[in-house]
Amino acid sequence: MKKLLPLLAAAGLAFSFAARAADAPAAGASAPSKAPTAQQSKMKTCNAEAGDRKGDERKAFMKQCLSASKPATQQDKMKSCNADAKTKKLQGDERKAFMKECLSNKPA
Structure with a gap:
């Protein structure tokens, strides 16, 4: 009985290594392609x-x-247009008109 237990443990260990080796991809096989x-x-x-x-x-x-660099986002445009409007000290309807024009025509 004392010899049987270590023999079973060794056999189990050998089978687990064999199963693991069978699951591993072959050395020449390429891994599945990932998205770039x-x-x-x-x-x-x-x-x-x-x-x-x-x-x-x-x-x-x-x-x-x-x-x-990547194109400017809408948030970047908004910051820039706000800064321009503040520099020009625009208020009310003038500011609204300026912001509308700035946000719609300013290149990204």
Whole structure:
């Protein structure tokens, strides 16, 4: 009985390692593809826009394209327009008209 218990424990351990090895992907198999990150998407877009550019011209374009900041949000526009209205000391209907114009036409 004393020899049976360690033998069963060793067998159980061996089976658990075998099961784990069977669940692991093969060494040559690739992992399932994940969704591209924002940076990877940006790189793909910039690469397509670079087109046939070569050498230093391509490097400069890619650097500029990848470092370009994201477009301003509506909240950023609102802050900017508010600051402009305050600088111009607009009030009442003048301020409303200015804000409407500023928020609708100001480029993002």
